Structures are given as C-alpha cells and as structure tokens.
Amino acid sequence: MTQEVKATSATNDITDEATIMPTHSELAASGLSKRNQKFVYQAIELVENDGQYLSLIQKMETDLLEGQKVGKTAKQIYGTPAEALGMEAKAQETQSQGTVYSDFGYWDLAFDNMLTFLMLFSAMFGITLLFQKDASINAGAAGILALALTSICGGLLFALITKIMARRDLGRVLRVLSAILAFALWFLIYMLASVLPKVINPVLPGWVYLIVAVVAFAGFRFLRKKTGIVGGFMGGSQVSNKK
Structure with a gap:
C-alpha cells in the first residue's frame, strides 16, 4: 500500500514537472531569437500557465526555431499569439452564437x-x-x-x-x-x-x-x-x- 502511494506521488510529481511552462531563462537557452522568445512568452501569459496548452507551446517553440533558420518571423508563421493558440477563432465562434x-x-x-x-x-x-x-x-x-x-x-x-x-x-x-x-x-x-x-x-x-x-x-x-x-x-x- 505504501509503495502504491509512493508510486502515485512520484507519477504526480513527474506530471507536474511535465506541465510546467518554459521560463524566461529556458526560452533564452532554447536558441530562439529575443523576438520569438517574447512571442512565446506572450502566448504563455495568454493561457495563464495552463498545463493543457503545454504541447501547443512546445510545438510553437519548435516551429519558430525552424522558421527563424530560414528567415521567417513569428508573425509570418502564426500572426499573433492569440491566433497561434486558436483563441481568435474561438472568440469569433462565441460571437456568432451571441x-x-x-x-x-x-x-x-x-x-x-x-x-x-x-x-x-x-x-x-x-x-x-x-x-x-x-x-x-x-x-x-x-x-x-x-x-x-x-x-x-x-x-x-x-x-x-x-x-x-x-x-x-x-x-x-x-x-x-x-x-x-x-x-x-x-x-x-x-x-x-x-x-x-x-x-x-x-x-x-x-x-x-x-x-x-x-x-x-x-x-x-x-x-x-x-x-x-x-x-x-x-x-x-x-x-x-x-x-
């Protein structure tokens, strides 16, 4: 029983660690340009560090890193942080049902x-x-x-x-x-x-x-x-x- 509790606790700790959003220092060490770092952090602030968006944030980092290698800006790839998260589409959908x-x-x-x-x-x-x-x-x-x-x-x-x-x-x-x-x-x-x-x-x-x-x-x-x-x-x- 004790082992099961420890295993559950360890699993939760791993999950918590996995859902922590990137920090300023981590973004700086990721290889992203300062402008792209700012873009990603604005997106993180929009979702208020909600862990369910972690995979989307990680994909955003990868896309921006690949894009900057060929000279593409965050705006060219995604538009705005809200558009990157699909929030503007949701807002328009909500408005249409207003x-x-x-x-x-x-x-x-x-x-x-x-x-x-x-x-x-x-x-x-x-x-x-x-x-x-x-x-x-x-x-x-x-x-x-x-x-x-x-x-x-x-x-x-x-x-x-x-x-x-x-x-x-x-x-x-x-x-x-x-x-x-x-x-x-x-x-x-x-x-x-x-x-x-x-x-x-x-x-x-x-x-x-x-x-x-x-x-x-x-x-x-x-x-x-x-x-x-x-x-x-x-x-x-x-x-x-x-x-």
Missing part, C-alpha cells in the same frame, strides 16, 4: 432607438437649417418639442416592433400587422408634432441641432458600449457576444 438584437431588454432597445432617432433627425434638421435660411417657415417637424416627441415615441415603438417581430408564437400575420400598426402610430405622432404651435415648438438655429446630434451620438456609443448592443433597424441581423 445575443441577437431582439434578445436585449425592452428599455435598452428603447433608449438605443431614441438616441438613434434623435441623432439622425438632429443632424438632418441641422444641415437643412444651416443651408436653407427660410427652412424654418414651414419646418414644424424641426421644432425642438416635435423632435423630442418624435425621438422618444419612435424609440418606444420601434423597441416594441423589435420585440413583436421576435415573437414566433404570435404568428407571422399578427406580427406583421402589429408592426405596421406601431409604425403607423409613430408616423401619426410625427405628423401631429409637426403642427404644434411655434410658441411651444420653436425651431432653433441649425448649429444647435448639430450639437444635439453630436451629444446624442456620444450617448448612443456610451449606451452600446455599456449594454453590448449591436445591430438595430440599421443592422438587425447582427449579434453581440455580451449577455
């Missing part, structure tokens, strides 16, 4: 669409008002209150449309009809907002709208970075790798 746009929360989608509409309409009105001095005469839709209502309602309704279209249990006809009704409601709100009196719906100078567009874009980018949302009505087929 979160579809419609899977995000309703309010995340609503704010995403609100900022999108605010950004686009503000940019459009700002450019129009800058180049057409008399555009404000019949530009009720460009009024600041109309812009706010159109963007807010558009964000709420388009988020609803996104959720409805993702509901396979509702049936295709019902989903399409619901989406059409929601879009029609948003268009009606847009038309009604455009006839609001100028007292409560003033048209501001074009440069103000351009500033609003820039601020909305900054908010849009911040929200997407925070939530991981990609796609939308301009690219709804995309997915995000953030759950």
Whole structure:
C-alpha cells in the first residue's frame, strides 16, 4: 500500500514537472531569437500557465526555431499569439452564437432607438437649417418639442416592433400587422408634432441641432458600449457576444 502511494506521488510529481511552462531563462537557452522568445512568452501569459496548452507551446517553440533558420518571423508563421493558440477563432465562434438584437431588454432597445432617432433627425434638421435660411417657415417637424416627441415615441415603438417581430408564437400575420400598426402610430405622432404651435415648438438655429446630434451620438456609443448592443433597424441581423 505504501509503495502504491509512493508510486502515485512520484507519477504526480513527474506530471507536474511535465506541465510546467518554459521560463524566461529556458526560452533564452532554447536558441530562439529575443523576438520569438517574447512571442512565446506572450502566448504563455495568454493561457495563464495552463498545463493543457503545454504541447501547443512546445510545438510553437519548435516551429519558430525552424522558421527563424530560414528567415521567417513569428508573425509570418502564426500572426499573433492569440491566433497561434486558436483563441481568435474561438472568440469569433462565441460571437456568432451571441445575443441577437431582439434578445436585449425592452428599455435598452428603447433608449438605443431614441438616441438613434434623435441623432439622425438632429443632424438632418441641422444641415437643412444651416443651408436653407427660410427652412424654418414651414419646418414644424424641426421644432425642438416635435423632435423630442418624435425621438422618444419612435424609440418606444420601434423597441416594441423589435420585440413583436421576435415573437414566433404570435404568428407571422399578427406580427406583421402589429408592426405596421406601431409604425403607423409613430408616423401619426410625427405628423401631429409637426403642427404644434411655434410658441411651444420653436425651431432653433441649425448649429444647435448639430450639437444635439453630436451629444446624442456620444450617448448612443456610451449606451452600446455599456449594454453590448449591436445591430438595430440599421443592422438587425447582427449579434453581440455580451449577455
């Protein structure tokens, strides 16, 4: 029994020794160039000294050693350390199985669409008002209150449309009809907002709208970075790798 324990302990010691990653000094003595040593060590850091990657690291050393004999660089052979380990391929595979746009929360989608509409309409009105001095005469839709209502309602309704279209249990006809009704409601709100009196719906100078567009874009980018949302009505087929 004691001999079996000793044998098991010896086997474990051998296994532990076999899975120890190369150190800086060992890489320096391997014959690899300093650049190739750095490449291998970056790969070791990426796998956090995980022993299951030892054989791959050893193969990498051998390939780089053979490559440098004929003038091939690590970049020519492998690209990056992550590519050498197959990590980028795994990351792309994970991303392809990520979160579809419609899977995000309703309010995340609503704010995403609100900022999108605010950004686009503000940019459009700002450019129009800058180049057409008399555009404000019949530009009720460009009024600041109309812009706010159109963007807010558009964000709420388009988020609803996104959720409805993702509901396979509702049936295709019902989903399409619901989406059409929601879009029609948003268009009606847009038309009604455009006839609001100028007292409560003033048209501001074009440069103000351009500033609003820039601020909305900054908010849009911040929200997407925070939530991981990609796609939308301009690219709804995309997915995000953030759950």
